[in-house]
Amino acid sequence: MASVSFDNIEKNFGKVKVIHGISFDIADGEFVVLVGPSGCGKSTLLRMLAGLEEISGGDISIDGKVINDLDSKDRDIAMVFQSYALYPHMTVGQNMAFSLKLRKADKALTDERVGKAAKILNLNALLDRYPRELSGGQRQRVAMGRAIVRDPKVFLFDEPLSNLDAKLRVAMRAEIKSLHQRLKTTTVYVTHDQIEAMTMADRIVVMHDGIVEQIGTPLELFDHPCNLFVAQFIGSPAMNVFEGTLRRDGARMWVDADGQQWPVPASTSGKDGQAVHYGIRPGNMLMLEPGVGISAKVEVIEPTGAETEIIVKVGETRFTLVLHGRTDARPDQSVGLQIDVDMVHLFDRADGKRLS
Amino acid sequence: MKRAWSLRKVSTEAQLLLVGIPVLIWTMIPVYHLFLFAISPRDKATSGRLWPENPTLQNFEFVFGQKHFYLNHFWLQLGNSLMIAIATGLITLFIATTAAFAISRLKVRGGRTVMNLALFTYFIPAAFLAVPMYKTMATYGLLNNRWSLILAMVTIASPYCIWVLKQASDKLPWELDEAARIDGATPLQLFRLVYVPLMVPSLVAVGTYALLLAWNEYLYGFLLLSKETDLPLAVALGNFLSADDSPWELLMATGFIYALPPAAIYYAFKRYMVSGLTAGAAKG
Numbered sequence: 001m002a003s004v005s006f007d008n009i010e011k012n013f014g015k016v017k018v019i020h021g022i023s024f025d026i027a028d029g030e031f032v033v034l035v036g037p038s039g040c041g042k043s044t045l046l047r048m049l050a051g052l053e054e055i056s057g058g059d060i061s062i063d064g065k066v067i068n069d070l071d072s073k074d075r076d077i078a079m080v081f082q083s084y085a086l087y088p089h090m091t092v093g094q095n096m097a098f099s100l101k102l103r104k105a106d107k108a109l110t111d112e113r114v115g116k117a118a119k120i121l122n123l124n125a126l127l128d129r130y131p132r133e134l135s136g137g138q139r140q141r142v143a144m145g146r147a148i149v150r151d152p153k154v155f156l157f158d159e160p161l162s163n164l165d166a167k168l169r170v171a172m173r174a175e176i177k178s179l180h181q182r183l184k185t186t187t188v189y190v191t192h193d194q195i196e197a198m199t200m201a202d203r204i205v206v207m208h209d210g211i212v213e214q215i216g217t218p219l220e221l222f223d224h225p226c227n228l229f230v231a232q233f234i235g236s237p238a239m240n241v242f243e244g245t246l247r248r249d250g251a252r253m254w255v256d257a258d259g260q261q262w263p264v265p266a267s268t269s270g271k272d273g274q275a276v277h278y279g280i281r282p283g284n285m286l287m288l289e290p291g292v293g294i295s296a297k298v299e300v301i302e303p304t305g306a307e308t309e310i311i312v313k314v315g316e317t318r319f320t321l322v323l324h325g326r327t328d329a330r331p332d333q334s335v336g337l338q339i340d341v342d343m344v345h346l347f348d349r350a351d352g353k354r355l356s
Numbered sequence: 357m358k359r360a361w362s363l364r365k366v367s368t369e370a371q372l373l374l375v376g377i378p379v380l381i382w383t384m385i386p387v388y389h390l391f392l393f394a395i396s397p398r399d400k401a402t403s404g405r406l407w408p409e410n411p412t413l414q415n416f417e418f419v420f421g422q423k424h425f426y427l428n429h430f431w432l433q434l435g436n437s438l439m440i441a442i443a444t445g446l447i448t449l450f451i452a453t454t455a456a457f458a459i460s461r462l463k464v465r466g467g468r469t470v471m472n473l474a475l476f477t478y479f480i481p482a483a484f485l486a487v488p489m490y491k492t493m494a495t496y497g498l499l500n501n502r503w504s505l506i507l508a509m510v511t512i513a514s515p516y517c518i519w520v521l522k523q524a525s526d527k528l529p530w531e532l533d534e535a536a537r538i539d540g541a542t543p544l545q546l547f548r549l550v551y552v553p554l555m556v557p558s559l560v561a562v563g564t565y566a567l568l569l570a571w572n573e574y575l576y577g578f579l580l581l582s583k584e585t586d587l588p589l590a591v592a593l594g595n596f597l598s599a600d601d602s603p604w605e606l607l608m609a610t611g612f613i614y615a616l617p618p619a620a621i622y623y624a625f626k627r628y629m630v631s632g633l634t635a636g637a638a639k640g
Contacts, residue, residue, distance in 0.1 A: 050534075050538060051537075051538075052534050052537070052538075071537075072534075072537045072538045073537065073538065073539070073540035073541070077538065078538065079534075079535070079538050081531045081534070081535060082531075083529065083531050084531075085529065085531035085532055085534065085535035086535075087532065087535075087536075087550060088554065089553040089554055098536075098539050098549075099539035099540050102539060102540040102541055102545055102549075103540060146535075146539075150539070
């Protein structure tokens with residue numbers, strides 16, 4: 001069992017408070033991703049779990065045991081750093097065996113653990129090489145191998161793919177996910193890339209300015225963001241959001257914006273005249289002939305092969321649509337936008353909270 | 357265009373040579389003069405010739421055979437020089453390495469104060485400190501003991517060495533320490549297994565610097581040591597000049613021999629000397 005628990009965690013750097021009372025639990029074997037923009041406190045939270053930062057307030061527990069006062073080496077964790085942090089003067093094999101060497105483990109155990117990790121990560125041919133002789137992806141695998149050898153209760157990843165090129169990042173994402181499925185070790189993974197979060201996580205913790213905005217499975221966050229920040233942060237291309245006013249007339253509801261009436265889901269709460277943010281994802285709109293739905297004008301067409309991203313303008317507001325396949329639309333062409341009303345997201349303009 | 361570029365390149369080279377050649381000559385003339393004396397017979401040493409009529413290695417024979425009053429303890433004094441220089445190098449290295457590790461990696465409180473104090477000690481020239489140093493060694497009963505010179509040289513060399521090593525340490529990535537801590541390293545293990553191996557070029561540079569500083573020291577050796585058998589060779593060479601008819605050719609031959617070990621050490625470690633000292637010069 002290796003559950004992790006954050007209980008009212010606070011962190012101050014001098015007089016500046018950077019983490020404001022964060023609480024959540026991670027179940028044994030879960031892959032949880034902490035995601036958020038730079039400066040939101042996700043790395044700080046991870047480092048407090050690792051024992052690399054002092055905890056200003058609250059408790060962190062692993063398997064029910066509070067670990068605040070334990071040294072990093074006594075917490076039974078292993079960490080993979082953004083810059084790999086491989087020891088340059090040691091070979092790959094020595095890097096991976098280092099933690100066991102410090103514990104004075106016998107050679108048989110060391111060879112067995114290193115061999116097993118090397119096999120999982122395909123590092124057998126590289127054991128005698130030095131880090132400077134490896135590519136970025138290989139170094140990252142060695143860093144993961146070093147973590148695996150420790151056989152920890154929790155894996156910690158601190159933006160491990162940020163230093164890799166886009167193609168390698170995609171490949172390594174799959175490797176890390178497959179590793180987790182194989183080893184089933186509780187994993188806490190920090191990234192600023194919401195696509196990494198969406199593709200890898202069992203649950204995502206969206207952080208912003210030192211607080212947790214929302215916790216949920218990737219699809220929960222995608223389909224039901226609880227506030228405007230989460231709605232705009234999760235999903236690529238980002239959700240289209242604009243300001244409008246909610247109107248009610250008996251049973252009928254709509255949003256007035258840009259001289260048009262925009263459909264809203266039947267479950268919407270909120271008063272007549274309430275200032276709202278109207279959100280609709282690029283994939284939840286259809287482009288039809290002019291005269292149907294909302295009138296719009298095509299601005300830019302970006303074919304990406306399997307899909308086409310189209311930027312249209314309604315009044316002064318730009319919208320991004322994602323269509324499957326190709327289109328024969330042209331710039332400056334007038335079109336009609338059909339909105340999937342069940343996928344509309346409304347947020348109160350005052351506090352950003354979800355209205356439906 | 358190609359001709360103009362070549363002309364500019366040649367003129368830059370010519371300017372550099374105009375400065376370089378005189379500096380080289382200026383530096384090498386005394387060394388050449390020294391060598392000239394060392395291979396000249398006694399009566400012909402000051403003849404003013406560019407190359408002696410009958411160059412001889414007899415002077416070196418005298419020196420190695422300790423065949424002169426002033427050379428009675430040549431080998432012993434050479435040994436003293438070696439012992440003092442090596443001891444100074446090693447002790448300074450130990451002090452500077454551990455201090456730099458504590459200040460840079462362990463971030464102990466007062467680290468910056470130590471660094472500033474270290475540089476502050478160089479505001480006062482070493483020569484001014486000679487008399488207070490003499491008094492201090494007398495207080496500790498270390499006069500006429502080779503350890504007085506070793507400790508004095510360590511005192512003079514350490515501040516600079518701490519400063520250079522601390523700057524070089526700052527260039528090591530922080531994540532290495534963190535990774536080692538998570539792997540289970542105590543501070544001592546971190547020092548021994550991660551820090552020192554990665555600092556080797558800087559350590560070689562700093563150790564060599566301290567060693568050569570002690571090797572070339574004259575003033576402190578002259579003040580703190582008086583027994584002939586305790587003197588380093590650099591100080592013993594000074595005694596050559598105490599008589600009216602000093603054997604210049606023997607002095608120069610001894611001096612030439614004395615200059616060979618540092619030249620060899622410097623040549624062997626020149627790669628580290630440049631990289632190791634400049635590693636502390638500019639933050640990466």
